[in-house]
Amino acid sequence: MTLPMYTIKKVLNNSVVICQHDTDPEVILLGKGIGFGKKPGDLVDPASVPEKVYQLTDKEEQSQYQELVKHVDEDFIAFMQEIVGFIETSTGKKVDEHIHIGLTDHLFFTMKRIEQGMEVTNPFLLETESLYPNEFALAERIVDMFHERLNVLLPDAETGFIALHIHSATTFKNVLEVNRHNQIIGQIVQTIESRLNVKMDRTSLDYKRLLRHLRYAVERVATGEMVEAPQKIEKVLRDEYPLCYSTAWELMGIMERELKRPVPRGEATYLTMHLQRLTSR
Template identity: 45%
Template sequence: MQVKKVLNNNVVIAEQSSEKEVLLIGKGIGFSKKEGQEISADTAEKVFRLEDPTEQDKYKQLLPQLDEDFIQFMHDVLSHIEKEMGQIVNEHIHIGLTDHIAFAIKRAKEGINIKNPFLVETEVLYHKEYMVAKTIVSMIKEFSGVQLPDGEIGLIAIHIHSSVTDRNLSDINKNSTLVFQLIQMIEDGLDITLKRDSINYFRLVQHIRFAIDRVSSGVANKEQTSLGKVLKMEYPMCYNLAWKIVKVMQQTLKKPVVDAEVIYLTIHLQRLLN
């Protein structure tokens, strides 16, 4: 491939024979390189083939605003994510997470701390991503000397989840907000307050999350009409609350929710009361 543009000493835009642009990242890879000069991908520590032209343009606009050492650091961060998650991350994380971490460091240096009211829920919803994000915050401190607030762990975790599931951040945030809304409905409806570090809270969040995932993907549990009639008679409060929750889920996701979800949710709510 040939050098198309040298962004800095560590980043080069190159063009393959197929006329597709790739980003080559490596310590000193751009030093003394000229446009049109041949370059091998083997000399790069990381090759980004951003297929989406829009994403590639955003990344090229972002890179000149960043320190060369930070670009190299983000290469290490992305490699760590791929290793821990066991898969190649979606290309949009290169822009989204790079921009987010750069701005988070800047905010922290200026003494601006973003509070994340849903940190516990994020840890429960995306536990593996949360643990990876926690390590990344430690990596950031070692690299920059800046300790990011704990709230940033949750935000980075959502970026990671977005990348490995190939879902955009707005959909993930919408579903997460729905989980929090439904939990509040449950606490109000049953007149209880769940401890955020309890196993009951963990199970509830996971149950709602998987229910939302099933509805979103169109996967339905088997109907159990006879059981539904029994639960309606035995546990009317939990049964009616389950129906209210399902209606909110339908309105938010704009997809039908099968009656079986009401049954499973009723059982779960009754367990909370017990």
């Protein structure tokens, strides 16, 4: 995207400036070196900056980012802009501008916790890897970049958290919503293991298929999308696999309660089929 010339109103640091343009509202421009040697009133041409330049246009996002810049090291701000560029290049997708705030804030304070010897845990790490394999692989590369560039060894738990931020930013979904959906799926998995008296192999293909179905089922319920299934198939499954069928309805109850939305009856058929496949193994 071609950006116009902007007049600098305030330089927050060498990589962050607040600007104004005649036809545009006030924006924050992010780019390595974009504010170097600049002062209020100077013009800045984003095209002349060798690194990619990002705009923060949302007023609330601008306010949050200005507050964040006060507490975060300038070099880390520049490094995170590089990380965001790496995510866009690797995925081929434009990202939600909130990632500049959410991921920067998360990783900066994660490093602080590591420095203080605090443990970082992630109970949904395996589920996140199965649900978002592409984002997870990209997150692993970002963890390597932290080690190579900053000599910071992020714990395995962080790979999952970074993957969620990537998924949130590339799908323009709120990261809190994405995390909440993960928690619901985790609750469902625990219920399955308890009701069917099974311990699922987190590395198995059947488990990954189940997680993918649960992910899309939760998203469908959250958006109100309907799903249909032949009633004859439902009757056969109910008669042949009563425990799996009743468990499927219990899982639907969890989704309905947590998402506060009705779950289409057709979900019972597909859930029962997944559960039957798991128990038959």
